[in-house]
Amino acid sequence: MSKKHRYLAILLILILAMTTFLTGCGGAGEEPPVDPQGGEQIEQPLDEVTGEETDSEEPEAGDGEVAGDSETDGNVVTETENENGGQGDVEYSESQGMKIDEETGKDQFLTDPVPAGKPIPVEPQHAVITDKQLTCTLTITCKTILDNIDDLDPEKVELIPEDGVILAKKTVTFYEGENVFQLLRRETKANKIHMEFEDTPIYNSAYIEGIHNLYEFDCGELSGWMYKVNGWYPNYGCSRYQLKEGDEVEWIYTCDLGRDIGGRNVLE
Amino acid sequence: MSLNSHPGGGAFAGYHPLVNFLYFVLVLIGAMVFMHPLSLAISLLGAFTYSVMLSGNKALKFNLKYCIPMMLVTALVNPAFNHEGITILTYLRSGNPLTLESIVSGCAAAVMMVTVIIWFSCYKAVMTSDKFVYLFGRVIPSLSLILSMVLRFVPRFKEQIKVISNAQKCVGRDVSNGGVIERAKHGLKILSIMGTWALENAIETADSMKSRGYGLPGRTAFSIFRFDSRDKKALTAIALSGALTYGGAVAGTMYWRYFPSMKGVDIGALSILTFIAYGALCSIPVVIQLWEDYTWKRLQSSI
Structure with a gap:
């Protein structure tokens, strides 16, 4: 009698332990670098992440040196609309170093070209974070x-x-090379x-599920x-x-896929 | 309180199947749905006492040895996934917050799970498959047969495996004979015999039930269940306490939330009444058993 119960219990615990272990590992491995207290601390985990997740095609986005080595002729079709910042501009994006797949018209993390004049994505694994302190809001x-x-x-x-403001406009310090997520994480903590987030490897970014206990779908x-930086979503x-010096970062809750806050429709 | 075990299901199992079934439906749904800490405590206490009363030390051992570790694991796993709540205790390594609310709701979920398991162990002892088929054999003949077969499947399998294993032992081919590879081979052989037996048995059962006209219109089944005044009383008590509990729950007298902050209904007269009704519901079989034992002793001593 007790033997069969033992097997049952062991099985249950094994399953539970396995799930915890697996998800625990995933969370730790994909975690983008944090804590800017020391710039050099961050570089070590960075390499691990790069090794795991990115293939050799990864554009050297951070340097901005990789010129558009691809053929610009066939890319007209891939332009996508972006209500807020205008059209996604393939030529511009590629000249900035974004590597657009000809077939899908997106980069390897499923991102459409950015509109002309807007910064292209910088993979957190490649960002070099220095000790230099900058400020933004x-x-x-x-x-x-x-x-x-x-x-x-x-x-x-x-x-x-009452006024819908969770954190009033505030000037905050960040370290050169940091991204919006790292800033949000540090400031919400401070x-x-x-704030709860989830890592989404397919987009190579954290996804903010909830701030101030207000979650998605609530x-x-x-x-x-x-999020919006300098008026652009x-x-x-x-x-x-x-982030760059003087950026204005806003986190805004939408009840209508961004249409009610003057942003692009996230589904389009 | 006497902790004599009653392996046959005790006094409550002697009641009409309808009473038994209704009781377990009410109590199980309650255990799963009512998440107020006090409701959880009431249900756990009721289930624990009843299971110990039914199976004595065996249940006590099971409850303590397996349910407590299971509870601990569940309670620990929840905060690893759930980070909601306004009371941030610290930050996890992943960067997400560890909140008091997620820990407490994890504990609550753990208690709920264990309570439901214990209630089901009581259900198994009381609602035997003949009772189940008696209740549902007419309404849903094939489904109730399947259910009763499925519920019997694991214990039946275990018995048969013991029979096969003993037979194999006689010819020196049990899992306890030989080296590691030999043992594994013997084990596989036993499983293969088991599989053959199960397939054959399934066909036999189906044929047997068919030849007896199971599920055909006009077929009657022998049963010795009578709905007498004792059942009427028990049914009234169950229905009354159940109605009070569920009515109260619908009206919000057992309201409790875990997120974003823990908050419950202000405990007023109505809440107290609901909790008392729930307590009464959860302790009905125990009370019946105690009453029966007392009556029996009294009658004995007056001889």
Whole structure:
């Protein structure tokens, strides 16, 4: 009697342990570098990540040296619309070093070309983070929820600030080479704001699931967090947006796929 | 309280199958749905006491030895995946927050899981397959037969494997004979015999049930279940406490939330009434058993 129970229990625990182990490993391995306290600390885990996830075709995006070595003729079709920042510009993106696949019209992490004049994605594995301190501003708001309060999960109503501002515009310090995700992570931690993210290797970026306990889908099925830098909603993940001095970063909660906050429709 | 084990299912198993079934449906749904810490505690206590009453030390050993580690694992796993909640304790290595709410809700889920398992062990002891087929044989003949066969499958398999293994032992070909490779070979042989037996047995069962006209209109089945006044009383008690509990739950007197912050209903008179009703519901079989034991002793001593 006790023997069969033992087998059962061992089996159950094994399964549980395996799931924990596997997911634990995944989380640690894909984790983009954090903590800017020492620039050189970060470089070591970077290489691990690169080895795991990126193939040899990886563009040297950070350097901006790789010129568009591809044929520009056949790429006209791949232009995509971006309401907020204008059209995605293949020629511009490639001249900046983005490697666009001719067949799909996207780069290896499924990103469309960026509009002319906008920064191209920088893979966090390639970013070189220095000790140099720069500043930018950070805002976190959820004003759209105020207009859609009926759609909001009733348990979360009490979380909404009266003016919809979770973090008022604030000048923050970052280290040269850091990206929007690293900034958000450090600042939410420092300001005791809850934030949960998930690594999505297919887009090579973190995905922000919830800030201040307001999660995606909490205010209707089209809701979630989007980010905006200098008035533009980038068409790639926040781990791939490298910050520059004076950038204005905003995290905004949308209840309608970005249409209600003047952004592009994330599904288009 | 007497902790004599009652392997036959005890006093409550002597009641009409309808009473048994209704009881377990109410109690199991309650155990799965009511997540208020107090409801969880009530249900766990009820299930634990009843299982120990039914199977004595065996149940006690099982509950302590396997359910507690299982609970610990569940409680630990939850915060690794769930990071919601306003009380941030610290940050995990992945960078996501570890919150008090996720830990507590993990514990609650663990208690819920264990409670449901224990209730099911009681269900197994009380709702034997003849009772189940008696209740559902007419309404859903094939499904109820399949269910009763599926529920019997594992114990039956185990018995048969023991028979085969003993037979093989006689000719020196059991898993306890020989070296490692030999043993593995013997084990496979036993499994193969087992598979053949299972296939053959399934066909035999199907033929046998068919030849007896199972599921045909007009077929009657012998049963010795009678719905008497005792069942009526028990059914009333179960229905009453069940209605109070579920009514209260619908009205929100057992409301509790874990996210984003832990908050529950203000404990008022109505809440207390609901919890008392739930406590009564969870302890009905135990009370019946105790009453039966007491009556038996009293009658004995008055002889």
